[in-house]
Amino acid sequence: MSTHTTPENLEKIIPQAEDFLPLLGTDYVELYVGNAKQAAYYYQTAWGFEPIAYAGLETGLKDRVSYVLQQDRIRLVLTSPLQPDGAINQHINAHGDGVKVVALWVDDATKSYEETVKRGAKSYFEPRTDSDQNGKVVTSGIHTYGETVHIFVERKNYNGVFLPGYTKWTKPYKTESTGLKYIDHMVGNVGWNEMNKWCEFYAKVMGFAQLVSFDDKDISTEYTALMSKVMSNGNGRIKFPINEPAEGRKKSQIEEYIDFYNGAGVQHMALATDNIIETVSSLKARGVDFLTVPSSYYDTVLDRVGEIDEELEPLKELGILIDRDDEGYLLQIFTKPVLDRPTMFFEIIQRKGAQSFGKGNFKALFEAIEREQEERGTL
Template structure:
């Protein structure tokens, strides 16, 4: 199993407008608050090919919560459930359903990261603290961002344990093969009406990000619905956060639907990268993952729009994988249906063949597919 390299790197700057005063080295992990962590872990192992890594709960001395840690290449998910009634985790689940609580970012210096962000206006979520065990020490700190989502800064250069102090190795008998997921390409946040610019300024001022790209309601609209989006990125390009807000349309947009059922702003989807999207999506479909589909007519002129690609078109068409091109190459992408009962979070699978963009040419087909799902739910 690939373990994240804990060595600090001087990474090249991909986004020249970003200040990078933290800096951020990558996504350390993503923590989701879920109603039943044991069963959620089985889902991510069986359906998504994540591998069991670590555990904390009653057996490790916790009395109020339990967490299972899963890993696939550089992606780590932490699934956390409450063990007793009441308390903040219960309130989060009651309000939002299962969802992302913490986007944890890997840094050289968690204390400095907390100081630099809070002095620029961030509200502190976690004052810097050091966790220790026989394998070394980890420094954690954290700040609030949109909704009830938080960023945790993780400094782990002096730690050689399985995940964090307080966790033990988790090695159950059952494991499923991986499906080729490599790393988190980007994570998308949905915010309320007229809040996109506010949170983009937050990432610019508080975390030193710069805007990579912007889409307005002319770019992302259909006959019925529209939204606006801006993509914020740190300097080395390892952390990309598109921020979406609703725009006026004839019917309820997917962003409005999300905010209604999530009860506020939150993480809409994680985009997970693969080196072979055909193999990855085939494996996921065989394990029961459901994806949005587009009409066969999408593929009639797609190569006229995007030009020559390495892949055969037929398997892409059979799987409903979308194609788009920018000045630096092309990308392949596909989106699951919501993976929860509430129509909130979903997952994107993306393979980049040089492209740095986010599939603007696919927006109309994608959002029409989402609207078909909304209509089936009676929420359009």
């Protein structure tokens, strides 16, 4: 799919969703980082993203620099400040590197802004039009949990490389793709008793519906627990699970995240692949660290999930988890945090029909996270 043509298949598959916007997909995810040039090198070399666009001193920006990277339909923007003060510095001081913008691709950014603000969204910025020789882009923005924002991007009248103000950016060396296709879902961590508030926000303000709910009976170990609800727009292209901590004997991963991130924020992006064995093998070979589960997990997993197309041995070697629902099965694995603070990480997911989120793996996964927390002294 090119970056500026409307996808054909936008049929509503979640009937409960009001879906008055509607959303075409995730346009980009912007992270505020301490050193965008080096972060861009990491995502190119370790993850297989391609450099596509740049904005900075050479394009007339005085206060910040942004590198744009893409792999198939996943677009990351890495932004660093060039001045000592201002909002980007404050964000990095408070949170470390982290997601600031989850940009949503829409047909009409003005209508998206008006519809969400009249339903109670707090404005981030009013609709504005930017243009260059490649056409024009209309954007608008609203606040969501923590300091995270949604920017609506209307690019139907634009055929430039990314957005006006950006120049094409290429590198002489080519990075090999790792087979990542699109963002399957993005998870937000919010504070104690805030999950329902933010799920209501997505339902009321953005027309999402609740797909599934997990309570502390579903997601708990001997030590820690959390609650989660998954919100989706009508065509299922945008799925936002929202997590909050639940009472446990020790400090859960959500509490650890909120302590180190200093509030609510994006916990992880789940990136889809058509071949998880190849993708994870490639990422591991380039130095990406993944959580591991005990090999005993594989002794009984096929009893639980039934027959799968893949050989079990390579999944076991790589530590890939398996789960099944009524519609099929899925394969998933989680990285360790990719930042110095134990905050953001990635999930790699391959869906073989399943529409769920790996409930059967929660216990094994959370025990793996707890082992990491124990090493960090934060359990």
